Amino acid sequence: MMAPNKRPAEETESLLIGVRSIVFDIEGTTTPISFVKDTLFPYVRNNIESYLNKNFDNPEVQKAISALREQAAKEKSETVEGVVEIPSSDASKEDVIKAVVANVQGQMDADRKTTELKNLQGLIWKDAYESKEIKGELFEDVAPMLKMLAEEGLQLYVYSSGSVESQKLLFANSVQGDLSDVFSGYFDTTTGSKTDSASYKKIAAEIKVEPNSILFLTDIPQEAEAAVTAGLRSALVIRPGNVELTDEHLQNFACIERFDELYGEEYDEDDDIKRFAGDNGEQDDNEEEEEEEEEEGEEEEGDDA
Ligand SMILES: CSCCC(=O)C(=O)COP(=O)(O)O
Numbered sequence: 679m680m681a682p683n684k685r686p687a688e689e690t691e692s693l694l695i696g697v698r699s700i701v702f703d704i705e706g707t708t709t710p711i712s713f714v715k716d717t718l719f720p721y722v723r724n725n726i727e728s729y730l731n732k733n734f735d736n737p738e739v740q741k742a743i744s745a746l747r748e749q750a751a752k753e754k755s756e757t758v759e760g761v762v763e764i765p766s767s768d769a770s771k772e773d774v775i776k777a778v779v780a781n782v783q784g785q786m787d788a789d790r791k792t793t794e795l796k797n798l799q800g801l802i803w804k805d806a807y808e809s810k811e812i813k814g815e816l817f818e819d820v821a822p823m824l825k826m827l828a829e830e831g832l833q834l835y836v837y838s839s840g841s842v843e844s845q846k847l848l849f850a851n852s853v854q855g856d857l858s859d860v861f862s863g864y865f866d867t868t869t870g871s872k873t874d875s876a877s878y879k880k881i882a883a884e885i886k887v888e889p890n891s892i893l894f895l896t897d898i899p900q901e902a903e904a905a906v907t908a909g910l911r912s913a914l915v916i917r918p919g920n921v922e923l924t925d926e927h928l929q930n931f932a933c934i935e936r937f938d939e940l941y942g943e944e945y946d947e948d949d950d951i952k953r954f955a956g957d958n959g960e961q962d963d964n965e966e967e968e969e970e971e972e973e974e975g976e977e978e979e980g981d982d983a
């Protein structure tokens with residue numbers, strides 16, 4: 679069903695003209711919000727205590743606990759409400775685990791997107807993906823469209839609040855197979871908050887692409903606004919289960935319900951028209967030469983007959 683006020687795709691022009699790189703949000707863009715809320719988050723809640731008991735001495739886990747401890751101490755000094763402090767490493771394993779569990783549950787209750795929380799969540803999800811208890815859920819158009827866009831020469835990136843490690847796990851262990859190959863890189867909140875325009879400038883600098891040649895796709899208008907402030911292009915993705923957008927957002931941003939709408943028209947597999955051929959939709963010289971040579975060859979064959 680089309681979202682209210684959304685312009686039909688047939689009437690929109692391609693959002694890919696002049697675009698070299700696409701940066702994808704995950705939750706609400708490639709992946710249903712329900713997968714994150716009803717599968718990933720409950721997995722952490724249900725398994726964090728046993729995970730910490732089993733992996734307490736793992737250096738990665740100790741690093742994640744130290745980061746949470748520092749975060750809590752800092753927030754306590756800033757009088758942030760509801761912070762659960764974590765005792766020093768001299769305290770008993772039992773006391774540290776109890777505090778980490780309460781800290782993480784508290785941050786998750788508030789749906790916080792802190793780097794420290796996301797880092798530990800990512801470590802816990804690793805077990806779930808490796809044991810095949812969880813597979814990364816994707817909207818059905820995602821794998822075919824990502825493959826097609828990558829084949830057409832676009833560089834694809836992910837920018838999500840989930841840690842880079844958890845992003846890689848989701849796409850490598852997805853219900854639509856291993857999609858690791860389609861991505862050129864991953865960004866998380868270590869680059870900065872998704873609602874801060876400076877984060878998008880950093881991404882553009884890191885991938886060495888002009889901001890105006892980067893398209894950021896997200897379900898969150900504040901993230902789209904931050905990207906546009908940084909000089910990127912952005913479109914809002916309307917997926918089942920997402921928070922409804924206001925009329926203002928629908929009017930201010932290009933909106934798509936599926937990735938094939940990036941082409942500005944219904945994608946038809948039998949259609950032989952190449953809609954994206956590099957910068958500005960123009961053919962590169964090699965391609966033109968190849969086509970000319972092919973045509974000449976055909977003419978010669980015709981003459982011989
Ligand atoms: C990498 S999957 C986990 C997603 C997650 O933890 C999250 O907070 C989603 O945030 P997003 O920025 O992808 O909307």
Ligand SMILES: [Mg+2]
Pocket residue numbers: 703704705706707896897898
């Ligand atoms: Mg999102």
